[in-house]
Amino acid sequence: xxxxxNVSMVFKQKGLAEGEGFKAVDDISITIPEGCIYGFxxxxxxxxxxxxxxxxGVYKTEQGSIRIDGREVYDDPAAKGDIFFVxxxxxxxxxxxxxxxxxxxxxxxxTFSDETFDRLTKKLNLPTDKRLAEFSKGMKRQSIVIIxxxxxxxxxxxxxxxDGLDPAMRKVVKNMIVDEMIDRQATLIVSSHNxxxxxxxxxxxxxxxxxxxxxxxxxxxxQSGFRKIQLARAGLPVSREELEEQGLEIMQYSxxxxxxxxxxxxxxxxxxxxxSAIKTDITELIPLTLEEIFIYELEARGYGITELK
Amino acid sequence: MASLSLSKINxxxxxxxxxxxxxxxxxxxxxxxxxLLLWLVGSNGLQILGIFLFCVGMGIGxxxxxxxxxxxxxxxxxxxxxxxxxxxxxxxxxxxxxxxxIHVFPLMAYGIVGLGxxxxxxxxxxxxxxxxTFVDLVTVYLVMLAMTLFIDGITVFCTTCCGAxxxxxxxxxxxxxxxxxxxxxxxxxxxxxxxxxxxxxxxxKYWTFSAVLAAEDSMSDWEIxxxxxxxxxxxxxxxxxxxxIFKRRDASSVGDPIAxxxxxxxxxxxxxFTVYSAFICTSEMKIGVILxxxxxxxINIIVIRAKISIKRVAVWLLKLAATSAAFxxxxxxxxxxxxxxxxxxxxxxxxxxxSIEIQCTLSGEDKSTYYSTxxxxxxxxxxxxSDEQIREALRIVRKYGxxxxxxxxxxGKVSGNDDWGSSYExxxxxxxxxxxxxxxxxxxxxxxxxxxQILDQSIIVKSTDLDQMYDEIEAAGIEVNREVxxxxxxxxxxxxxxx
Numbered sequence: 001x002x003x004x005x006n007v008s009m010v011f012k013q014k015g016l017a018e019g020e021g022f023k024a025v026d027d028i029s030i031t032i033p034e035g036c037i038y039g040f041x042x043x044x045x046x047x048x049x050x051x052x053x054x055x056x057g058v059y060k061t062e063q064g065s066i067r068i069d070g071r072e073v074y075d076d077p078a079a080k081g082d083i084f085f086v087x088x089x090x091x092x093x094x095x096x097x098x099x100x101x102x103x104x105x106x107x108x109x110x111t112f113s114d115e116t117f118d119r120l121t122k123k124l125n126l127p128t129d130k131r132l133a134e135f136s137k138g139m140k141r142q143s144i145v146i147i148x149x150x151x152x153x154x155x156x157x158x159x160x161x162x163d164g165l166d167p168a169m170r171k172v173v174k175n176m177i178v179d180e181m182i183d184r185q186a187t188l189i190v191s192s193h194n195x196x197x198x199x200x201x202x203x204x205x206x207x208x209x210x211x212x213x214x215x216x217x218x219x220x221x222x223q224s225g226f227r228k229i230q231l232a233r234a235g236l237p238v239s240r241e242e243l244e245e246q247g248l249e250i251m252q253y254s255x256x257x258x259x260x261x262x263x264x265x266x267x268x269x270x271x272x273x274x275x276s277a278i279k280t281d282i283t284e285l286i287p288l289t290l291e292e293i294f295i296y297e298l299e300a301r302g303y304g305i306t307e308l309k
Numbered sequence: 310m311a312s313l314s315l316s317k318i319n320x321x322x323x324x325x326x327x328x329x330x331x332x333x334x335x336x337x338x339x340x341x342x343x344x345l346l347l348w349l350v351g352s353n354g355l356q357i358l359g360i361f362l363f364c365v366g367m368g369i370g371x372x373x374x375x376x377x378x379x380x381x382x383x384x385x386x387x388x389x390x391x392x393x394x395x396x397x398x399x400x401x402x403x404x405x406x407x408x409x410x411i412h413v414f415p416l417m418a419y420g421i422v423g424l425g426x427x428x429x430x431x432x433x434x435x436x437x438x439x440x441x442t443f444v445d446l447v448t449v450y451l452v453m454l455a456m457t458l459f460i461d462g463i464t465v466f467c468t469t470c471c472g473a474x475x476x477x478x479x480x481x482x483x484x485x486x487x488x489x490x491x492x493x494x495x496x497x498x499x500x501x502x503x504x505x506x507x508x509x510x511x512x513x514k515y516w517t518f519s520a521v522l523a524a525e526d527s528m529s530d531w532e533i534x535x536x537x538x539x540x541x542x543x544x545x546x547x548x549x550x551x552x553x554i555f556k557r558r559d560a561s562s563v564g565d566p567i568a569x570x571x572x573x574x575x576x577x578x579x580x581x582f583t584v585y586s587a588f589i590c591t592s593e594m595k596i597g598v599i600l601x602x603x604x605x606x607x608i609n610i611i612v613i614r615a616k617i618s619i620k621r622v623a624v625w626l627l628k629l630a631a632t633s634a635a636f637x638x639x640x641x642x643x644x645x646x647x648x649x650x651x652x653x654x655x656x657x658x659x660x661x662x663x664s665i666e667i668q669c670t671l672s673g674e675d676k677s678t679y680y681s682t683x684x685x686x687x688x689x690x691x692x693x694x695s696d697e698q699i700r701e702a703l704r705i706v707r708k709y710g711x712x713x714x715x716x717x718x719x720x721g722k723v724s725g726n727d728d729w730g731s732s733y734e735x736x737x738x739x740x741x742x743x744x745x746x747x748x749x750x751x752x753x754x755x756x757x758x759x760x761x762q763i764l765d766q767s768i769i770v771k772s773t774d775l776d777q778m779y780d781e782i783e784a785a786g787i788e789v790n791r792e793v794x795x796x797x798x799x800x801x802x803x804x805x806x807x808x
């Protein structure tokens with residue numbers, strides 16, 4: 001289990017420039033249970049990659065604590081031995097052949113499984129004697145994922161791992177990861193901009209924006225906490241103020257004639273109870289996809305508001 | 310647990326070595342050629358090429374060190390390497406071992422092959438560049454090892470303090486140059502100007518590249534070996550200090566040109582001190598100031614990685630002014646304390662068989678090399694002189710040579726006429742050398758030089774002044790061998806110098 005408690009990260013100014021640093025992660029607390037597939041969602045520069053790097057000990061946790069199975073991860077080889085981190089670049093591996101990478105990681109991870117490596121390289125039909133520089137971006141990604149899976153660690157962290165893969169290959173790689181992870185009850189943490197992908201792959205997720213946690217939990221639970229409502233009333237459409245007076249937390253509101261549409265935070269029962277005081281001709285509650293929740297949450301925080309409208 | 314950790318360090322170092330194949334190959338090919346060239350006894354040119362290739366091999370330490378510690382300057386590699394299951398100490402030791410595998414060990418191995426072969430072939434025929442006794446070769450070998458570790462140590466240290474590749478490289482080179490030059494030059498300038506002494510300071514013999522220069526300074530092989538071992542220990546100490554910085558580095562400072570601002574300020578101050586030291590007490594000080602200012606601003610502009618404003622430039626200039634002031638404070642302290650007490654330094658305690666030698670040498674103009682006069686006190690005599698006697702002799706020489714420099718008597722130019730009636734002038738300065746006899750007839754000495762160029766004097770010397778000085782020294786109970794006082798004409802009938 002990974003416990004993240006009140007973690008913050010401030011980057012100092014680069015070079016000799018002085019001034020306040022940049023707070024990339026701001027007081028985040030989440031718990032990632034074992035055996036789950038956890039998605040990190042967030043806008044560009046939200047702090048997903050920073051948090052992931054903190055999880056695998058690349059950044060030192062100055063404020064708060066990150067514990068993996070009860071151990072602080074930074075500078076602890078035993079804790080790090082349970083983690084494999086795949087960052088969002090592959091350029092650092094281009095001088096290696098896939099076989100060279102196998103030897104390299106085998107030196108670091110005693111748990112490295114040649115059997116898994118051979119099986120997966122054959123499955124994806126990747127040459128092991130060619131330098132990765134000669135591979136396509138997608139093949140490089142596949143190679144790193146294979147290495148990650150072959151290290152047989154308890155936790156695998158993939159930062160934008162599916163970038164560069166075509167839809168068919170995405171599916172193949174995703175299935176490969178999921179099969180491997182399920183087989184050995186490992187935990188997968190994935191960050192992505194692609195909300196649909198997270199929705200499809202993960203059973204838990206969190207949304208982070210400007211370093212702050214927006215929400216976290218099981219995806220079904222998250223989805224059940226938001227509804228789009230459509231209300232129609234002849235004559236005077238339902239105003240935003242009316243809805244707010246009933247205690248509804250409105251994230252987005254629009255009206256067209258006598259029909260209004262609003263995105264509201266809350267469970268279906270809770271929303272229905274609050275709406276019962278407002279007389280309408282038509283009341284409709286529609287569940288939101290994770291992608292819609294992502295967009296509305298960020299829009300409510302002023303992110304990309306001009307682009308989205 | 311400890312042995313498990315060591316095997317892990319070795320295993321991972323070997324894994325990292327495979328990622329530096331190119332440097333490894335270049336080193337091996339170059340050093341193999343260099344070692345074979347050293348065998349060619351009798352072909353001095355080729356042997357010099359061999360030595361040159363070994364020097365290049367040592368210089369590759371900059372590239373090798375920066376490359377091995379690339380995770381400190383490349384964020385992608387940092388992600389990979391810092392997430393691997395190793396503690397900071399294991400990672401650091403693993404990197405050092407990798408550096409040994411790709412740089413230090415090849416140099417040492419080919420060094421043995423090259424020097425061993427040279428020794429063997431030299432026994433068959435004379436004519437090696439180096440006097441190839443076994444001890445000579447061990448000395449050369451240790452100098453090579455000391456220099457290699459110095460280059461690697463400085464580069465590793467600078468790389469741990471920098472987050473960008475460019476800064477790691479050029480700050481390493483600056484640090485190597487400045488650390489080698491600054492302490493010695495500064496000591497020499499201050500000691501010479503205010504202490505009246507120009508011997509090579511003891512610490513320089515242990516220090517950096519200057520140790521090589523010091524090795525030329527009439528040291529025995531065993532002394533050089535001893536000094537090189539100390540130099541190696543200093544480099545190891547530097548690597549230990551570098552670890553203290555390394556363990557504090559995480560990925561957040563990667564990409565940042567300077568990971569520790571204090572390092573930047575120190576290295577800039579070191580650079581300023583080096584340039585100033587080179588120019589202090591010369592008439593070219595203003596060149597030093599201009600040069601320093603330009604270099605200082607250029608490096609700041611490169612390192613800043615941000616918008617440059619007038620305010621920033623003003624801050625840099627203020628920092629430069631503060632550094633210059635600090636330098637002047639040190640120089641002033643040197644002036645006030647007679648070169649930090651160097652004048653009163655007695656390199657003779659517990660020595661066995663002292664002698665004191667005073668030379669008056671005439672030089673200058675185009676006639677400078679024609680004549681010299683030499684006056685000795687106790688020259689070649691192993692008589693025991695007490696500290697008090699030597700101090701008194703030095704006091705008298707100093708009185709004539711330095712303190713009393715406004716007396717228009719001792720230093721400066723002496724006029725004369727040659728056989729054809731042409732007039733000529735000499736510059737005159739006095740050396741006082743105190744020898745400490747050490748093993749194998751080698752001499753360690755403190756040379757107190759009063760040089761008119763440094764003191765900027767132009768006054769007339771009279772032979773009566775020398776006599777007067779010797780009279781006073783004799784009165785202090787020190788025997789003066791006036792018989793060796795002589796003027797030697799080194800010119801032939803045509804006015805050419807003949808030795």
